[in-house]
Amino acid sequence: xxxxxxxxxxxxxxxxxxxxxxxxxxxxxxxxxxxxxxxxxxxxxxxxxxxxxxxxxxxxxxxxxxxxxxxxxxxxxxxxxxxxxxxxxxxxxxxxxxxxxxxxxxxxxxxxxxxxxxxxxxxxxxxxxxxxxxxxxxx
Amino acid sequence: xxxxxxxxxxxxxxxxxxxxxxxxxxxxxxxxxxxxxxxxxxxxxxxxxxxxxxxxxxxxxxxxxxxxxxxxxxxxxxxxxxxxxxxxxxxxxxxxxxxxxxxxxxxxxxxxxxxxxxxxxxxxxxxxxxxxxxxxxxxxxxxxxxxxxxxxxxxxxxxxxxxxxxxxxxxxxxxxxxxxxxxxxxxxxxxxxxxxxxxxxxxxxxxxxxxxxxxxxxxxxxxxxxxxxxxxxxxxxxxxxxxxxxxxxxxxxxxxxxxxxxxxxxxxxxxxxxxxxxxxxxxxxxxxxxxxxxxxxxxxxxxxxxxxxxxxxxxxxxxxxxxxxxxxxxxxxxxxxxxxxxxxxxxxxxxxxxxxxxxxxxxxxxxxxxxxxxxxxxxx
Numbered sequence: 001x002x003x004x005x006x007x008x009x010x011x012x013x014x015x016x017x018x019x020x021x022x023x024x025x026x027x028x029x030x031x032x033x034x035x036x037x038x039x040x041x042x043x044x045x046x047x048x049x050x051x052x053x054x055x056x057x058x059x060x061x062x063x064x065x066x067x068x069x070x071x072x073x074x075x076x077x078x079x080x081x082x083x084x085x086x087x088x089x090x091x092x093x094x095x096x097x098x099x100x101x102x103x104x105x106x107x108x109x110x111x112x113x114x115x116x117x118x119x120x121x122x123x124x125x126x127x128x129x130x131x132x133x134x135x136x137x138x139x
Numbered sequence: 140x141x142x143x144x145x146x147x148x149x150x151x152x153x154x155x156x157x158x159x160x161x162x163x164x165x166x167x168x169x170x171x172x173x174x175x176x177x178x179x180x181x182x183x184x185x186x187x188x189x190x191x192x193x194x195x196x197x198x199x200x201x202x203x204x205x206x207x208x209x210x211x212x213x214x215x216x217x218x219x220x221x222x223x224x225x226x227x228x229x230x231x232x233x234x235x236x237x238x239x240x241x242x243x244x245x246x247x248x249x250x251x252x253x254x255x256x257x258x259x260x261x262x263x264x265x266x267x268x269x270x271x272x273x274x275x276x277x278x279x280x281x282x283x284x285x286x287x288x289x290x291x292x293x294x295x296x297x298x299x300x301x302x303x304x305x306x307x308x309x310x311x312x313x314x315x316x317x318x319x320x321x322x323x324x325x326x327x328x329x330x331x332x333x334x335x336x337x338x339x340x341x342x343x344x345x346x347x348x349x350x351x352x353x354x355x356x357x358x359x360x361x362x363x364x365x366x367x368x369x370x371x372x373x374x375x376x377x378x379x380x381x382x383x384x385x386x387x388x389x390x391x392x393x394x395x396x397x398x399x400x401x402x403x404x405x406x407x408x409x410x411x412x413x414x415x416x417x418x419x420x421x422x423x424x425x426x427x428x429x430x431x432x433x434x435x436x437x438x439x440x441x442x443x444x445x446x447x448x449x450x451x452x453x454x455x456x457x458x459x460x461x462x463x464x465x466x467x468x469x470x471x472x473x474x475x476x477x478x479x480x481x482x483x484x485x486x487x488x489x490x491x492x493x494x495x496x497x498x499x500x501x502x503x504x505x506x507x508x509x510x511x512x513x514x515x516x517x518x519x
Contacts, residue, residue: 006288006289006290007186007289009288009289010286010288010289011186017384018380018381018383018384019381019384019385021385035381035384038377038381039288041374041377042374042377042378042381045374045378046381084385087381087385088382088385088386091378091379091381091382091385092382094374094378095375095378095379098371098374098375098378099375101371102368102371102372105367105368105371106368109364
């Protein structure tokens with residue numbers, strides 16, 4: 001069979017660059033970023049983060065072909081920063097957001113392991129014995 | 140997407156005299172969830188493994204050998220009858236078993252790779268096939284690690300739910316109704332956490348959804364908490380790899396090796412690639428020594444996923460640059476400056492990073508030279 005290996009959808013090939021930035025020749029402060037071996041998961045995340053940033057005048061993405069594992073992210077800024085810089089800032093902010101969410105999730109889960117708040121007299125959560133016996137032990 | 144449980148990937152059928160065809164059974168076997176706790180650290184992908192075909196570190200072998208001699212009844216072949224071949228068996232896979240993988244085996248829980256609920260009378264086993272007298276099924280299965288993008292059998296999630304605004308206060312949807320939408324439409328469980336819309340207040344059309352409800356149900360191969368944590372870590376890994384890529388320093392990971400996989404690969408400090416980066420004036424060139432493998436800088440920057448605590452994870456913004464190039468305008472950036480990393484949830488963005496800043500303006504003398512603290516996206 002000539003079907004390509006399925007892992008080629010998400011594993012970078014030897015020497016392949018994950019990101020390629022092409023500056024737009026006709027529109028000022030605009031660039032198209034080609035990100036390979038990624039899909040809507042990352043693309044949509046970045047797009048919405050970029051749109052929430054005031055320096056960005058345009059952000060959009062497309063997956064040109066569903067069988068080709070890359071997407072194009074088009075960014076135009078107001079000129080105060082370059083599209084590459086703003087994309088980097090967006091990534092940093094997103095990582096921060098996710099880290100916050102992760103910390104909050106972790107904290108909540110210690111309280112709500114069995115759907116009830118288990119605390120000792122000092123308000124310190126008591127680790128229940130049921131849930132975290134096997135599956136969660138590695139956290 | 141990539142929360143990497145273990146599932147049966149290959150099946151060698153020795154004898155199959157059941158009524159089901161081979162591929163039918165192989166497909167059913169693949170769907171059986173196997174205990175995969177901590178499997179992103181406890182197991183390797185076969186494609187990343189050093190072995191030639193497979194070994195104990197990247198594959199788990201399961202045997203099934205059932206025949207029916209009882210004339211009166213049909214017999215059930217269930218997932219409980221799958222037996223995991225002990226990994227300590229020498230020569231599994233038949234090829235070199237290197238010594239450095241022992242830590243991976245140590246991270247495995249005792250029941251790693253077993254069908255879930257095996258030996259647990261409260262969990263009904265999964266039916267694979269039914270046989271009658273004289274029929275037999277004898278097979279050997281190889282379970283491997285994979286991600287759900289490749290095949291959904293590698294997805295630990297059985298159901299994922301998402302909801303916001305259960306009272307429809309924001310009016311993002313409109314309910315069909317005969318007489319009264321409120322009495323005809325049931326409220327979800329999540330509605331208990333929010334106040335219903337009040338009729339005496341005007342509609343706030345500027346309001347934005349603030350609470351989001353996610354339900355995660357797994358098939359048992361991983362815990363729901365583990366799935367969520369791994370999912371968040373995976374997103375961070377993707378973003379971090381993208382930042383690395385933007386900095387012009389291609390990361391050598393495939394982007395899916397989760398967790399503390401060192402972002403770095405072979406040191407190639409003096410490769411011709413440096414020429415591409417050579418500043419026109421400097422002539423020296425800026426050769427990125429890709430962290431990890433001990434280029435001159437000797438700095439190994441790891442980006443530990445799961446940066447929530449912020450204490451251990453540092454994401455060295457630039458893994459030891461300019462190690463072999465001898466460039467004049469190297470980026471004076473030591474990974475030590477990157478402590479703190481992505482971890483600080485309060486700041487939104489971490490404090491580290493030093494001067495890893497983006498594309499320094501080309502006007503600044505020697506090409507990419509000497510970006511200032513303010514040029515990067517880190518110290519905002």
